[in-house]
Amino acid sequence: MIKMQQLSKVYRTHLIETHALRGFDITVKEGEFVAVTGPSGSGKTTFLNIAGLLEEFTGGDFWLDGVSVKGLDDNARSKLRNEKLGFIFQGFNLIPDLNLFDNVDVPLRYRGFNAAERKRRIEEALGRVGLSSRMKHYPAELSGGQQQRVAIARALAGSPKVLLADEPTGNLDSQMARGVMELLEEINSQGTTILMVTHDPELAARAQRNVHIMDGTVTDLTQETRLALQHAVEVA
């Protein structure tokens, strides 16, 4: 589903060059639930942004669902992003002056669905996250957990192949975080590939696969290492 080979990303200013990713290789198969961990500044978010076609990479190759992303123009990247990817952010990123229905409607508008199809998808997506009865509410009228559910509904409405989640529970208390995580697991169980950046080892442990990013390079962790890391975190 996602394949990156020798990917590099360099941020340049007139004074310095910063290598955010270097020789980055990763393959994520369809249906996997991958947790991405690593210390701050290691390159996790850069990786997610490149995977989400929100940033261009400097070198290497990247295939998304078999399509080479290299050299695509803004229109093609936007189309690909709209059709194949769904995003969930730490800060929810709902549009405050649109109600839930209209928030979920945003990616569907860019997809070009007709009104009836959009309505069907919005109702289904909001129903899936348990917010059917709140369609006319505005984001500010919801709790953080509910807002994140709306963000998940918005990400799911377009039936994406891959869900990219950047610290999806970072702004939630533990109970709400658990609820969101259960929802992500349910979505994954129905076939959607999930790539989740997290600092939380407990959440990372619930993913099928863990990758660790350090200084812009990636390490695939074994089950044993994951458990050891989790234990070390718990002891600390």
Next chain:
Amino acid sequence: MWNYYFLLGWRSLRRNPILTTLMILILAVGIGTSMTSLTMLLVLSGDPIPQKSERLFVPKFHIADMRGYKAGDKPDFQFTYIDTKNLLRDKRAKRQTALFGLSLTVDSGRKDLPAFSERGMATTSDIFPMFDMPFRFGSSWSADADDKASNVVVIGPELSEKLFKNENPVGKTIKIIDRDYTISGVLDVWQPTPKFYRLYGSDATSRPEQIWLPFTNAVSREFSNSGWNNCSGEGAGSGYEGWLKSECTWIQYWAELDKASDAAAYRDYLSAYVAEQKKLGRMPRPEPFQLLSLREWLEDAGVVGRDTKLSTWMAFGFLMVCLVNLVALMLAKFTARAGDIGVRRALGASRKEIFRQYLIEAGVVGLVGAILGLGLSWYGVHIISSRLAEADDFYRMDFRMLLITLLMSISAALLAGLLPTWRACQVRPAIQLKSQ
């Protein structure tokens, strides 16, 4: 997507209402000011009689002697009585008319309506068909009445209503100064804009005269010209007869030709006439005559004054200042929306779509600004008309002006929105999404 973007633009007006109100007000004031000035300019520079303006001409002669002559001096804009009489006699145009202004006293004979002063025009019967003047009742006096200097009159609709209410007064008489005049017709409402037929001694924004009587009759009664008299050389002579024989210019002359191309032949006629007059010792100046089309006549008379042109330029300069302010406000508004733009980009909006959305939003500001600007323009035109023009509705906004206002406001807003929209498209979604 256009409808969707329009809806978003409409909703966006409610977001940050103070900023939105400022944007709309700035645009509306700029549009209101410039459209008020533009309306004045367009009304004054309009064609007052488009159906035949190409066939209407004003001949001008150099009457004065060589004293003070400079090459390029314009000929007199009015005629002497001598030339008027000669040209009317020759009848070389399809129609020809002469006119001079009158200030008359009308005695209604009614106790409830004391004698009052009214403006009039001494002219010939050709003027009515020549300028397509509409009649409410009756018609012009006859050519025979012209020849016989009869006491006949055509009155304007306001005078008719004042004296006879809604009755048809044709055949009745009104007392002008001390004689009865038989009414042959009543004009319908007629307000050429600008009032072109007599620009000197009468303002281009004034109402048409309410009394029209035969030129010959006015001369026979020795009515003096209420308007511009220009005497040079020997001066006015003595008495009314001396006045008529003098080289003073005081009569406006118009000729209607069959077709515009007949102007060359008419020029030949004028040239021959001038040659004949030169033999009589008149018109000594070189290039002694001009034949102006209606359009040339309006320009020559400076109907669109320098003040009007200058104020229009200044109004558009003010609009530019407003637009610069609008750009700054839009930049502030759109920059505050960087987060939304980041989200939309992440959800599949291309830069092109963001550009469309925000430009349409700017267009919505333009549309609302147009509605308010239209109100301000209408009010501005109304104030100008009531203060500067004799006819209250002389300056008025027609459908064309409404359309221009709408288009100008939306175009101005789109123009002002270009930079902020372009900046909005440059938002890097990754940074915005993380920073929210």
